[in-house]
Amino acid sequence: xxxxxxxxxxxxxxxxxxxxxxxxxxxxxxxxxxxxxxxxxxxxxxxxxxxxxxxxxxxxxxxxxxxxxxxxxxxxxxxxxxxxxxxxxxxxxxxxxxxxxxxxxxxxxxxxxxxxxxxxxxxxxxxxxxxxxxxxxxxxxxxxxxxxxxxxxxxxxxxxxxxxxxxxxxxxxxxxxxxxxxxxxxxxxxxxxxxxxxxxxxxxxxxxxxxxxxxxxxxxxxxxxxxxxxxxxxxxxxxxxxxxxxxxxxxxxxxxxxxxxxxx
Amino acid sequence: xxxxxxxxxxxxxxxxxxxxxxxxxxxxxxxxxxxxxxxxxxxxxxxxxxxxxxxxxxxxxxxxxxxxxxxxxxxxxxxxxxxxxxxxxxxxxxxxxxxxxxxxxxxxxxxxxxxxxxxxxxxxxxxxxxxxxxxxxxxxxxxxxxxxxxxxxxxxxxxxxxxxxxxxxxxxxxxxxxxxxxxxxxxxxxxxxxxxxxxxxxxxxxxxxxxxxxxxxxxxxxxxxxxxxxxxxxxxxxxxxxxxxxxxxxxxxxxxxxxxxxxxxxxxxxxxxxxxxxxxxxxxxxxxxxxxxxxxxxxxxxxxxxxxxxxxxxxxxxxxxxxxxxxxxxxxxxxxxxxxxxxxxxxxxxxxxxxxxxxxxxxxxxxxxxxxxxxxxxxxxxxxxxxxxxxxxxxxxxxxxxxxxxxxxxxxxxxxxxxxxxxxxxxxxxxxxxxxxxxxxxxxxxxxxxx
Numbered sequence: 001x002x003x004x005x006x007x008x009x010x011x012x013x014x015x016x017x018x019x020x021x022x023x024x025x026x027x028x029x030x031x032x033x034x035x036x037x038x039x040x041x042x043x044x045x046x047x048x049x050x051x052x053x054x055x056x057x058x059x060x061x062x063x064x065x066x067x068x069x070x071x072x073x074x075x076x077x078x079x080x081x082x083x084x085x086x087x088x089x090x091x092x093x094x095x096x097x098x099x100x101x102x103x104x105x106x107x108x109x110x111x112x113x114x115x116x117x118x119x120x121x122x123x124x125x126x127x128x129x130x131x132x133x134x135x136x137x138x139x140x141x142x143x144x145x146x147x148x149x150x151x152x153x154x155x156x157x158x159x160x161x162x163x164x165x166x167x168x169x170x171x172x173x174x175x176x177x178x179x180x181x182x183x184x185x186x187x188x189x190x191x192x193x194x195x196x197x198x199x200x201x202x203x204x205x206x207x208x209x210x211x212x213x214x215x216x217x218x219x220x221x222x223x224x225x226x227x228x229x230x231x232x233x234x235x236x237x238x239x240x241x242x243x244x245x246x247x248x249x250x251x252x253x254x255x256x257x258x259x260x261x262x263x264x
Numbered sequence: 265x266x267x268x269x270x271x272x273x274x275x276x277x278x279x280x281x282x283x284x285x286x287x288x289x290x291x292x293x294x295x296x297x298x299x300x301x302x303x304x305x306x307x308x309x310x311x312x313x314x315x316x317x318x319x320x321x322x323x324x325x326x327x328x329x330x331x332x333x334x335x336x337x338x339x340x341x342x343x344x345x346x347x348x349x350x351x352x353x354x355x356x357x358x359x360x361x362x363x364x365x366x367x368x369x370x371x372x373x374x375x376x377x378x379x380x381x382x383x384x385x386x387x388x389x390x391x392x393x394x395x396x397x398x399x400x401x402x403x404x405x406x407x408x409x410x411x412x413x414x415x416x417x418x419x420x421x422x423x424x425x426x427x428x429x430x431x432x433x434x435x436x437x438x439x440x441x442x443x444x445x446x447x448x449x450x451x452x453x454x455x456x457x458x459x460x461x462x463x464x465x466x467x468x469x470x471x472x473x474x475x476x477x478x479x480x481x482x483x484x485x486x487x488x489x490x491x492x493x494x495x496x497x498x499x500x501x502x503x504x505x506x507x508x509x510x511x512x513x514x515x516x517x518x519x520x521x522x523x524x525x526x527x528x529x530x531x532x533x534x535x536x537x538x539x540x541x542x543x544x545x546x547x548x549x550x551x552x553x554x555x556x557x558x559x560x561x562x563x564x565x566x567x568x569x570x571x572x573x574x575x576x577x578x579x580x581x582x583x584x585x586x587x588x589x590x591x592x593x594x595x596x597x598x599x600x601x602x603x604x605x606x607x608x609x610x611x612x613x614x615x616x617x618x619x620x621x622x623x624x625x626x627x628x629x630x631x632x633x634x635x636x637x638x639x640x641x642x643x644x645x646x647x648x649x650x651x652x653x654x655x656x657x658x659x660x661x662x663x664x665x666x667x668x669x670x671x672x673x674x675x676x677x678x679x680x681x682x683x684x685x686x687x688x689x690x691x692x693x694x695x696x697x698x699x700x701x702x703x704x705x706x707x708x709x710x711x712x713x714x715x
Contacts, residue, residue: 068600070524097603107594109613119612120602170598177602 016041016181016211017062022076024057024066031057033235035076039181039228044203044212046226046243048219050258053232055215059183062213063099064092080181097124100174100210104186106166108158108173113150116158116169117141120177136176143209144172145202164195171202175210182206184214188221200225219259223247231255322690328434329688332470332485333425335396335459339372340418341408352412365408366393366401369423382458387451395452397424399479399486425465427485427681429456433467436680473688477650478665478673484681487674489689491649495565495664496634496696498656502569503576503633508626510573511580512615515622518581519588520610539578546575547639555643562644565653566660571643572633579629580622587621588614620711627704631697637668645669667693 017039024032032054039045039062047055057066064085066072078085085095097120108116117137120126127133137154141147146168150161158169167187174182184203188196203225206212216222222229223243230240231252239246239255250256286294345368349356370393377384377392384392400423408414424430428448431437439450459465476488522528550571554560560567591614599609615622640646646669653662665673667689674686 063601065597065600068596093603093605095603096601101597101601103594103597103601105594107592107598109595109598110617119599119604123602123604123608123612173598173602 014041015039016081018077018079019058019061020077022058022061022074022078024054024061024075025073026069027071031235032061035232035237037230037237037240039211039213041211042207042209043228044207044214044226045228045230046222047213047215047230047232048217048222048258049232049238051217054235055230055232056185058232058237059185059213059215062181062183063096063101064090065096065101067092097177098179099181099183100177100179102167102170102174102182102184102187105190106163106170108161108166108169110157110159112155113141113158113161113169114154117172117176120173124177126177140172140176141169143175143202143206144168145198145205146172162195164191164198167191167195167199168202171199171206175206179210181211181213184212186215186217189217196221219247231258233258322687322694325684326687326689326691329473329684329691330470331434331467332472333430333433333465333467334422334470335373335425335465337369337372337376337421337423337464338418339369339404339421341415342368343415346408347412347415352415354409354412357409357412360405362398362401362405365405366398369393369396369400369404369421372421373423376464377459380462380464382455382462382464384455385451387455391449391452392455394448395426395429395456397426397483397485399483400424403486424485425456427483427679429453429465430467430485431681432456433460434684436684473685474692477652478648478670479650480648481677481679484677484679484685487682487685489667489670489692491652492665492667492670492689493692494653495568495645495649496667498565498653498660498664499569499572499666500630500634501656502566502660503573503630504626506570506573507576507580507629511577511626511629512584512622514577515581515584515588516610516615519585520614521606535578535581539582542638543575543636544638544642546571547642549574550639551642561661561663563647563649563663563665564661565664567643568640568645568664568666569660571639572636575636575639576629576633579632580626583625583628584618584622587618587625590621591617620708623707623711624704627700627707631700631704634696634700635668635693637666637672640666640669641672646673648673667696 015038017037019035019037019039022032022035023030035054035058037058047059049055060066061074061078062085066074074086080095080098084090109119111119114137117140118133121133121136127136138147138151141150146165149165150156150169158166161169167190171182171184171187187203188199191199200221203212203214207227214222214225226243228241229243229246231238231246231250231254233254239250239252241251246255247259250259343350345364346360347353347357348360370389373396374389374392400421403424404421426448428437428442428445429452432442432448432453433456437445437448437453439453442448442450442453456465472486473488474493475490476486477491478488479486518528518531550567554567554570555562560570595613595617596609599613600606604612645664645666647663647665649663649665651663653659653664671686671689671693674682674689
């Protein structure tokens with residue numbers, strides 16, 4: 001298997017995704033107003049903000065999952081390495097193979113652990129034979145820190161795992177298609193503190209290979225795992241910058257109010 | 265003032281001081297609950313009693329249809345009588361009609377009775393011969409024509425007994441009713457008793473009920489369900505082949521791909537309405553479209569199958585859509601999230617998860633179609649069909665009958681022997697339905713998954 005990350009020269013601080021003037025409407029509801037964000041490569045970017053502020057909406061714009069919502073309308077420009085992902089020539093299916101996603105609730109397929117991870121490579125034809133597929137499954141499960149727990153029961157159903165294991169399985173499934181960006185929509189909200197710690201540790205490791213965007217309700221989590229933080233409020237991107245700066249020296253009073261617990 | 269008093273009083277006296285004594289309101293609520301439970305128990309009991317009654321009456325009337333009285337006669341197949349040309353050629357032998365075979369059997373019966381020394385009383389040989397079903401001659405003739413080598417040999421032929429004699433052993437006919445019946449007489453019944461005692465006559469299991477074709481009004485003893493079962497199977501096959509793929513495809517399109525707008529709303533409402541349309545309306549539709557317009561032959565399995573498929577479609581679409589809806593959206597998100605296309609998402613994940621619901625809906629739809637009578641009456645399937653339809657696919661264009669129509673048909677006939685036949689056919693139909701519903705339950709249990 002061609003390992004993309006080996007061929008890519010390790011650049012840091014380059015823009016992976018650029019969003020300019022993104023507006024999202026759900027019917028008549030203007031959910032996201034004029035958002036400009038640059039998401040860096042090999043960086044964990046956290047989106048924080050109170051419920052309904054548009055952070056999940058923006059995340060779903062990045063891999064065009066909003067296409068599945070009939071009433072959603074996206075305006076503005078989002079580019080992945082300079083290519084407009086809303087260009088009519090773009091096939092969202094291909095895009096989603098490059099931008100993986102992990103959801104709030106662990107949602108493994110009701111199939112075996114092996115099949116869960118192998119599904120992405122299979123449908124995208126990333127492997128030539130069973131041996132290569134086995135290799136991909138193993139490496140992804142290792143990267144997701146799940147291999148040691150499940151290596152003896154790869155044929156057991158993925159839904160039989162514990163919540164934290166299921167979420168790590170979903171992460172393994174998402175990275176199995178060798179994405180360039182990994183979107184995580186509150187990946188720990190359904191997990192207990194121990195599982196959360198495991199997943200956070202994992203996110204930190206994944207940073208070396210992917211650009212990770214994580215939506216979270218927990219400011220501590222954002223502070224722990226991310227290098228860059230964006231604060232959303234009522235559909236606006238209020239502030240975006242280094243995580244340290246956002247939490248210690250926010251420029252906008254709304255950000256300060258939120259991180260000190262006065263709004264949200 | 266008064267209202268204030270009342271509330272004050274209620275509040276004061278209504279609440280019991282101790283937890284051990286129920287206050288008035290609690291007692292009333294508990295009584296209401298007990299009453300409601302009692303109504304429920306009564307309703308369930310009535311329903312069970314009605315069901316038990318129904319089953320008892322069907323089984324007590326219908327089970328005898330699976331048994332039949334036979335007279336075992338050693339018949340010598342005289343080549344000089346049955347094959348006058350002497351070539352052993354079935355085409356030439358066909359010139360001997362059932363009358364010829366009837367005489368042969370009658371003679372053989374008289375000879376056997378005489379040989380065993382059974383007293384026939386004042387009965388003439390012709391009266392004795394009337395104890396044999398007229399169908400026996402035809403059965404023997406078909407046997408010989410199918411296998412000309414039997415000529416010249418003596419075979420032990422189990423001849424069907426006449427319907428009245430058969431009814432005597434099943435309790436339908438008594439000496440008293442026989443005295444008033446010009447089709448039989450107490451003497452015949454008495455002789456039948458003696459034949460049974462001699463071991464010549466026996467009431468035994470008759471699988472012919474399931475394999476033989478229908479018989480004419482005067483021969484209930486020979487009537488069977490063969491053509492009806494075959495016709496029903498052909499039609500179920502057509503329904504399955506047409507309604508399942510079309511129904512599933514329509515449901516998947518409506519549920520997963522179609523835009524949600526006024527048109528799809530309209531379609532949805534109309535599918536629900538179609539499921540409630542009386543089945544006879546589908547019969548008229550089939551008559552107009554498939555027979556009058558399409559020019560397909562009447563009373564054939566293909567037309568019946570098409571009509572039933574139309575009728576079954578909404579009954580498959582509705583549960584299939586419900587099953588698709590029940591698949592959690594998180595599974596769709598997961599598949600789309602790893603870059604599966606819409607169709608891959610449906611085919612790899614959503615449809616397999618919905619399969620138990622789809623299969624259950626399909627089997628229940630098929631079971632309903634199997635029991636449907638009214639539309640088949642309108643497309644001419646109520647006709648008297650004695651010839652088995654050929655093997656598919658051409659056999660689908662042959663006239664056939666169907667189980668419920670056969671039941672309907674038999675209940676309309678004069679001879680009391682058909683009451684038993686109709687009930688027996690109902691048992692067969694019920695067995696088919698129970699088997700199908702059991703299959704639905706087993707499939708559902710087997711493929712049910714949790715997520």
